[in-house]
Amino acid sequence: HGSTQKEIRMSTDIEKKVGNLLNSSHSKGAVPSSLPSVSADLGHKQSVITIKTVSSQQTDSFKEKLSVALKERQELVQASDSLKEMISFREKLPAFKMKSEFLKAVQENQVLVVSGETGCGKTTQLPQFILEEEISCLRGADCNIICTQPRRVSAISVATRISSERGESIGETIGYQIRLESKRSADTHLLFCTTGVLLRQLVQDPELKGVSHLLVDEIHERGMNEDFLIIILRDLLPRRPDLRLILISATINADLFSKYFANAPTIHIPGFTYPVAEYFLEDVLEKTRYSIKSDFDNYEGNSRRRRKQQDSKKDPLTEMFEDIDVDTNYKNYSLGVRKSLEAWSGLQIDLGLVEAAIEYICRNEGSGAILVFLTGWDEISKLLDKLKGNNLVGDPNKFLILPLHGSMPTVNQCEIFDRPPPNKRKIVLATNIAESSITIDDVVYVIDCGKAKETSYDALNKLACLLPSWISKASAHQRRGRAGRVQPGVCYRLYPKLIHDAMPQYQLAEILQTPLQELCLHIKSLQLGTVGSFLEKALQPPDPLAVKNAIELLKTIGALDEHEELTPLGRHLCNIPLDPNIGKMLLMGSIFQCLNPALTIAAALAYRHPFVLPINRKEEADAAKQSFAGDSCSDHIALLKAFEGWKEAKRSGNEKQFCWDNFLSPVTLRLIDDMRMQFLNLLSDIGFVDKSRGPNAYNQYSHDLEMVCAILCAGLYPNVVQCKRRGKRTAFYTKEVGKVDIHPASVNAGVHLFPLPYIVYSEKVKTTSIYIRDSTNISDYALLLFGGNLVPNKSGEGIDMLGGYLHFSASKSVIELIRKLRGELDKLLNRK
């Protein structure tokens, strides 16, 4: 677009809008329904926030008129009968009492930190207070408020809520924008977006031109994106003296943020909750008469311990306590406690116990919604299936069971928030998203498993561990509080009191716990200088070794050059908001006409795979997965075939039976299908796929499994394992940690001898031993042609990979040939 053209369009837009506004607000007895309604879905193309820049002076009078019209409309709507109830609801929220103090502080300070208990009205009210104030002071036209949310679901839900609080439909004054989806219009003055969307916006608009107020929500969670954003903002504030920054935190660690911003003032909103009774595992077991033994069968890895358990037939809980020195303070806890905590961390949640607790409440306790905290989608969907088959809870006339998960494509808003009919009980199965970002009012019972899925990063061994781990005391407190919003409640903790006492006070920052490659790419694309010196400015700077590893990885996959600058490939990867390895797999899939498999595998890797592992039918489930894999020795192929089989079954109306027979989760498969579409859109946005050419243009080799394995190799490199023969078996070695094991859930777990010499894998995890998850056996050719950078070995008689860890002997002419082929491939990947 030429800029003049844009301006002209803008001013006519404004003209039209002002006209509309004036007309509607002057027409007698105008009520919300007669107001201009703009509900635009701008679709995925609009992945960048475009803020109205009204530059020419001629528009000044329009702006004035617009401000007047906005004010008139606001007054009109607020006076209308239909909003009475809503207004009185809002006035009862604790945040309302702080309204004038808050607005005064916003006016007088560039940075403000606000804290308060969940549900007190921070997210829905604070941005709205600013909006109302600006509009009523006739500054509406210049008011552009952005409020960031860590998760997609909360951005949508909050924006929708505020729209109805203002008697509008979503996309008018209030809008949202999340990756690949938006509801906003030229009328939007308050926009909710995910933190990721704002970070990408900064690439085009580093000064955040046109933004008048920025609220960063849920800052207490210490998510990577938020920690990253505040480094940038702290540098930006002096250049944008008119910009107001408000940091919103749920718990009382507000001081930390205040200090970071030169002792910015803080406001605390006192909240109110009803008392919540608390039971720990000991009580729950007694109440439900549930035997926890089966839990230890789930305990992956520590088979020795499991055998010991079975031999001694001792109650595992008793044994656990024997290990723990009860008197020890957490700060200097004994090795015994630490070991026990570790052991418990390795345990999957015992869904049987969760089910028993739900059943217990339904049988014995009064009415009220139940909120269950689980760690991830896997468990949510497993428990969902379990409950549907439950004699009591499975009755859809009496129980409404709803999942709530952060990456759910759309939340069925009403069902989650609305109160069900009096004879029906609502049961919400959620991840820690329900801990502070989403408030369900009518919850009376909370079941807390005590864990959240957290990534931790072991920089020394280059290991990312995505494991359920114990939550912090602060989180446990939050979870309990969810039960006391409308009446006194009860919280059932499915872990012993001792564990609770040993929990750390606060959650560790994500930036300290995750691999940093995606973040590094982002820092480079925002031109924020060298990664190392930029990250030193963080609230809590990450380990320099973790930074070094990330940069090394990006160089290895060709995203950064030797000077640590972005290559064209790196730039493409910046535009794919996924792990760079997965992004590269997608690009390779499109280049080598193997797009469908790449989309499926990338979606499953980026989210979760569709296999469910029922405890009591594990062998059958393993066999089903194995039959998908055929003789490919590949978990990735297994999931690809499972997905293709599901597609086929769905087409022939046989979805349910197919999933049941093959131990697949239909919910996850549908999600993967959704994600595939989104990835396809991304590839088309960056010009790697031309949709008008039709699907066949990119899938010539999609059924060639050797090609699929080569694409996998390209994407997963440098996650390579050498298979070494040891007698009748194979041993596995990686460069960083030496010997590793294949995860017991892999189709490769029982294989003694592999047909090909290498294995690539998606993830190394450390539980009791180091396992590689999701692996694929690949040939040396795949590695040589598709792996990361090649170096001719010093003597010139072969090729080295992984810094000399892998060596291939080859003649000079073969080396030359391979280098030429790879040169061409690099050109394709790095095309502008």
Ligand code: CDP
């Ligand atoms: O951000 P904070 O946790 O302080 O609270 P909030 O999200 O602003 O929510 C304030 C109140 O609005 C909640 O207690 C709910 O009663 C209500 N609310 C709602 O009914 N529906 C929503 N989608 C969001 C909030």
Ligand code: MG
């Ligand atoms: Mg909130």
